[in-house]
Amino acid sequence: MTLELSHLSRRFTDYPALDDVSLVIAPGEFLALLGPSGSGKTTLLRILAGLDYPDAGTVQLDGDDFLAAQAHKRKVGLVFQHYALFRHLTVAENVAFGLRVRSRKARPSRAQIAERVQQLLKRVQLDDHGHRYPSQLSGGQRQRVALARALAVEPDLLLLDEPFGALDAQVRVTLRRWLRELHEDLQLTTVFVTHDQEEALELADRIAVMNRGRIEQVGSPEVIYRQPATPFVCEFIGKVNKIPLTYANQRLSAGEWVLEGHPWNGRHANVVAYVRPEHLSLGGTDTQPGWTARLRHVYLAGSVAHLELYVPSIDQTLEADVAGEDVARLGLQSGAELRVAPRNAIVFTLSEQAGETSAEGRWVWQA
Amino acid sequence: MRRRILPGFGLSLGYALTYLGLIVLLPLVALAWKASGIGVGGMLHLLSSPRTLAALKLSFGGAILAAIINVCFGLLVAWVLVRYRFPGRRLFDALVDLPFALPTAVAGIALTALYAPNGWLGHWLKHYGIQIAYAPPGVILAMVFVGFPFVVRTLQPVLESLDRDVEEAAESLGASHAQTFFRVILPMLVPTLLTGFALALARAVGEYGSVIFIAGNIPMRSEIAPLLIVEKLEEFDYAGAAALGTVMLIASFALLILIAVLQRWSGRWAEQLQ
Numbered sequence: 087m088t089l090e091l092s093h094l095s096r097r098f099t100d101y102p103a104l105d106d107v108s109l110v111i112a113p114g115e116f117l118a119l120l121g122p123s124g125s126g127k128t129t130l131l132r133i134l135a136g137l138d139y140p141d142a143g144t145v146q147l148d149g150d151d152f153l154a155a156q157a158h159k160r161k162v163g164l165v166f167q168h169y170a171l172f173r174h175l176t177v178a179e180n181v182a183f184g185l186r187v188r189s190r191k192a193r194p195s196r197a198q199i200a201e202r203v204q205q206l207l208k209r210v211q212l213d214d215h216g217h218r219y220p221s222q223l224s225g226g227q228r229q230r231v232a233l234a235r236a237l238a239v240e241p242d243l244l245l246l247d248e249p250f251g252a253l254d255a256q257v258r259v260t261l262r263r264w265l266r267e268l269h270e271d272l273q274l275t276t277v278f279v280t281h282d283q284e285e286a287l288e289l290a291d292r293i294a295v296m297n298r299g300r301i302e303q304v305g306s307p308e309v310i311y312r313q314p315a316t317p318f319v320c321e322f323i324g325k326v327n328k329i330p331l332t333y334a335n336q337r338l339s340a341g342e343w344v345l346e347g348h349p350w351n352g353r354h355a356n357v358v359a360y361v362r363p364e365h366l367s368l369g370g371t372d373t374q375p376g377w378t379a380r381l382r383h384v385y386l387a388g389s390v391a392h393l394e395l396y397v398p399s400i401d402q403t404l405e406a407d408v409a410g411e412d413v414a415r416l417g418l419q420s421g422a423e424l425r426v427a428p429r430n431a432i433v434f435t436l437s438e439q440a441g442e443t444s445a446e447g448r449w450v451w452q453a
Numbered sequence: 454m455r456r457r458i459l460p461g462f463g464l465s466l467g468y469a470l471t472y473l474g475l476i477v478l479l480p481l482v483a484l485a486w487k488a489s490g491i492g493v494g495g496m497l498h499l500l501s502s503p504r505t506l507a508a509l510k511l512s513f514g515g516a517i518l519a520a521i522i523n524v525c526f527g528l529l530v531a532w533v534l535v536r537y538r539f540p541g542r543r544l545f546d547a548l549v550d551l552p553f554a555l556p557t558a559v560a561g562i563a564l565t566a567l568y569a570p571n572g573w574l575g576h577w578l579k580h581y582g583i584q585i586a587y588a589p590p591g592v593i594l595a596m597v598f599v600g601f602p603f604v605v606r607t608l609q610p611v612l613e614s615l616d617r618d619v620e621e622a623a624e625s626l627g628a629s630h631a632q633t634f635f636r637v638i639l640p641m642l643v644p645t646l647l648t649g650f651a652l653a654l655a656r657a658v659g660e661y662g663s664v665i666f667i668a669g670n671i672p673m674r675s676e677i678a679p680l681l682i683v684e685k686l687e688e689f690d691y692a693g694a695a696a697l698g699t700v701m702l703i704a705s706f707a708l709l710i711l712i713a714v715l716q717r718w719s720g721r722w723a724e725q726l727q
Contacts, residue, residue, distance in 0.1 A: 137621050157624045164625040170618035174640045174722045184626035187636065219722040232622075239626055 527604025
């Protein structure tokens with residue numbers, strides 16, 4: 087089943103939650119809707135679930151109008167950030183709910199329901215918790231019950247709204263891996279909403295990065311991270327150094343760093359280069375291109391060290407990542423002077439219209 | 454004992470118990486002591502009198518019926534007030550408290566004026582052979598009136614705190630609107646509905662002022678137990694009045710305990726993980 091979203095718009099009274107969003111969701115795909123709060127990702131999910139309707143645009147499921155079906159007829163499994171379990175029902179009754187509310191004709195027998203519930207509870211590793219109430223479970227367990235409940239109705243589409251948002255960091259990582267495995271087992275088309283880029287990068291087959299009701303870029307985690315299409319994606323995904331460039335004598339530069347051979351003609355007032363911390367080379371000689379910087383801090387975070395470097399010639403503090411073991415090898419200490427040079431960068435020319443900056447040109451620069 | 458952050462457990466508990474004892478228990482003990490004056494034989498005689506039995510039946514039966522009516526309509530009103538936004542909602546909300554504030558005699562007179570056989574509504578109803586004032590339905594009507602705010606006011610905060618997520622989850626699992634209401638929302642409200650029921654019931658059993666105006670107070674038909682007590686007092690039968698009072702007290706207490714047990718059972722899912 088292929089879901090095709092075309093030109094969806096949804097306006098709330100004071101702002102557009104979705105602004106002409108088009109997206110195709112492939113069968114069996116694990117798609118992340120990633121964006122800051124207010125970017126429209128939850129609105130999009132709610133439209134798919136049938137809990138909200140767009141003002142304009144269509145959603146088609148294998149060519150049929152998906153929006154015409156009401157929420158309870160859509161065969162969609164929905165998991166909420168705050169679990170939304172029925173707290174007056176036991177874990178087993180929660181999981182059985184979707185089967186028990188079916189019309190008599192479509193309802194499986196009691197024994198079949200009990201068997202299916204037991205199967206699902208085993209799947210989510212809660213087979214001995216069936217008689218408990220949700221209030222007696224931990225957050226991670228509750229979310230697994232919510233997942234089992236959603237899976238019980240054998241949905242065509244699984245929707246997860248910030249599923250790990252309310253959990254501790256440790257539980258979150260475990261549950262994330264487990265969900266990925268579950269998806270590989272079931273091959274169920276899954277869309278999940280998150281504001282956590284790490285979560286999206288680790289879990290999803292594809293990521294749709296959203297901002298201000300629009301999709302900025304859709305692609306595999308690899309593409310999103312390595313070839314960000316817009317300044318927003320650069321800044322939102324991973325860490326990045328934002329370096330304003332100046333334009334003089336047909337060349338772009340920032341201090342001693344000169345970028346040869348840009349594709350643009352004419353003068354551009356507003357040009358910015360984005361350089362990832364891991365794309366800064368340290369310890370070159372004075373003759374190589376780059377800046378002289380002073381090392382302000384070394385934050386050793388296990389296998390990686392984050393360096394805070396001050397570059398006087400552009401009056402900016404940059405962040406560089408090096409392997410933890412290189413810190414000793416290169417003799418990196420606070421206060422040391424060293425050479426820094428970008429290896430690659432993504433350069434955007436920006437234009438400002440009605441208070442909103444947007445990228446006009448994009449250029450991938452490599453040393 | 455575990456160390457507490459705020460000191461003064463012993464002191465505050467002591468004061469609380471003393472206060473409860475002086476304000477609530479002491480008068481009740483005095484009542485029982487006074488009632489013991491008529492002896493076991495007198496008590497049995499009093500209870501076997503058909504007039505007493507009829508009055509007790511009307512008082513408790515009417516109060517239970519009134520509380521049931523209040524639970525149904527109180528739920529509806531609370532639902533409307535919490536879930537919908539409409540012009541005049543605040544005024545409507547304020548009106549709910551009116552039965553609290555109105556002197557009960559005023560309520561009784563107003564209801565009587567409406568439903569008496571020559572009243573605005575009463576003379577229409579008379580055409581269809583329905584009599585409300587000066588009959589048991591009038592008693593129940595007055596009891597509904599005075600107990601109404603309790604259900605609405607206990608339900609409102611709970612309805613407001615209900616998670617919309619849960620309803621949306623039910624819907625996406627395939628539940629119809631009716632199934633969502635009866636299988637998801639209503640069960641979560643039962644403990645609160647029982648609290649409202651208990652309060653409305655207690656208020657209705659104890660109600661005197663508004664009922665006596667509309668009841669007509671016909672012995673064996675529309676006479677409530679509190680009125681019987683007042684009559685006994687007027688006849689200077691203090692022990693008899695106290696005995697009847699004690700009977701009402703015991704019956705009320707038994708009812709409230711029963712409700713508390715039901716409530717505990719219906720809210721068993723709310724126990725927190727220790």
